[in-house]
Amino acid sequence: MSMSVTPRHHPAERARVVALAGSLAATIGLTGLLAAHASASTTAPSASTSPSASTAPSASTAQGGSSVTPADDFGSAVPASPLGSGAPSYPQTFSRGS
Amino acid sequence: MGGRFPWYLARSAGMVAWALLTLAVVWGLLMSTKIFGKRPRPAWLLDLHRYLGGLATIFTGVHVAAILLDRYVTFTPVDVLVPFASAWHPGAVAWGVTAMYLLLAVELTSLARARLPRNVWRGVHMASFPLFAVATLHGLTAGTDRHVMVAVSVAIGAVMLVAALSAVRLAEPPTPSRRPVSTGRG
Numbered sequence: 001m002s003m004s005v006t007p008r009h010h011p012a013e014r015a016r017v018v019a020l021a022g023s024l025a026a027t028i029g030l031t032g033l034l035a036a037h038a039s040a041s042t043t044a045p046s047a048s049t050s051p052s053a054s055t056a057p058s059a060s061t062a063q064g065g066s067s068v069t070p071a072d073d074f075g076s077a078v079p080a081s082p083l084g085s086g087a088p089s090y091p092q093t094f095s096r097g098s
Numbered sequence: 099m100g101g102r103f104p105w106y107l108a109r110s111a112g113m114v115a116w117a118l119l120t121l122a123v124v125w126g127l128l129m130s131t132k133i134f135g136k137r138p139r140p141a142w143l144l145d146l147h148r149y150l151g152g153l154a155t156i157f158t159g160v161h162v163a164a165i166l167l168d169r170y171v172t173f174t175p176v177d178v179l180v181p182f183a184s185a186w187h188p189g190a191v192a193w194g195v196t197a198m199y200l201l202l203a204v205e206l207t208s209l210a211r212a213r214l215p216r217n218v219w220r221g222v223h224m225a226s227f228p229l230f231a232v233a234t235l236h237g238l239t240a241g242t243d244r245h246v247m248v249a250v251s252v253a254i255g256a257v258m259l260v261a262a263l264s265a266v267r268l269a270e271p272p273t274p275s276r277r278p279v280s281t282g283r284g
Binding site: 010011012015016019020023026027028029030031032033034035038 | 102103106107109110111113114117118121140141142145146149150153157160243
C-alpha cells in the first residue's frame with residue numbers, strides 16, 4: 001500500500017474507496033450468506049438423519065454430501081443446530097491424516 | 099450465527115482475500131503489458147495495484163485470525179504457521195500456509211522496494227505467480243465451498259485470465275522502461 005497523500009476525488013482515491021468498500025461488503029455479505037445457508041440447511045428434514053455426522057471430515061466423504069463436516073456444510077445436509085441443544089453435532093477435533 | 103461466526107468469517111474472508119489477490123495479479127499484468135497502451139501510465143494505476151495487494155494481505159490476516167478463533171475446526175497457531183502440521187486436511191492447509199508466506203514476501207519486499215536492489219525486488223515479485231497458483235490450489239482443496247459451481251467457475255475463469263495475460267506478457271519484447279510515472283516508492 002502506498003502511503004502517499006492523494007487528493008480527494010482523485011481516481012486513486014476513488015479506486016481505493018471502491019476496493020475497500022467492495023471488499024468489506026463482500027466479506028459481510030458472504031458471511032451472512034454462508035450463515036443463512038447453513039441455517040436453512042439445518043432445518044431440512046433430512047439433516048438430522050445423517051448417518052455419519054460424527055465421522056471425521058475427508059475429501060472422499062465430502063463429495064457425496066452424506067457426511068456432515070465443516071468441509072461440506074455449504075450445499076449439503078447439516079445436522080440439527082447445536083445452538084441451544086446440547087453438544088455440537090459437528091466434530092470438534094479430527095484425527096491426523098483424516 | 100452464534101458461535102460459528104468465526105467459521106463463516108474465515109470462509110468469506112478467505113474468498114475475498116483470494117479475489118483481491120487475483121485482482122492484484124491481473125492489474126499488475128495489465129500494467130506490465132502494452133494492453134493499457136505504450137505511453138506512460140498514471141501513477142494511480144500502480145497505486146491501485148499496491149492497494150489491492152495490501153488489501154489481500156489484510157483480508158488474509160482476517161482469514162487466519164478467524165480460523166484461530168474458530169472452534170468449528172480447531173486450529174492452533176502452529177497449524178496455521180507450519181505446513182502439514184494441521185490435522186485437518188494437512189496437504190490442503192499446507193498450500194494456504196505456503197501462500198501466506200509468499201504473500202508476505204511479495205508485500206514486504208514491495209514496501210521496501212526503494213531500499214532493495216531492483217533485481218532482488220523483481221525476483222521476489224515473480225513469486226506472485228506461484229503465489230496465485232498456490233492460493234488457488236488452497237481454495238480448491240481446502241475451501242469448504244469448493245464444490246459450489248459458482249466458486250469453481252470463478253476460479254477457472256481467474257486461472258484462464260491470469261494464464262492468458264501471462265502469455266501476452268511473455269510474448270512481448272522487453273522494453274527499457276516499464277515502470278509507470280511515479281512520484282513515490284518504485
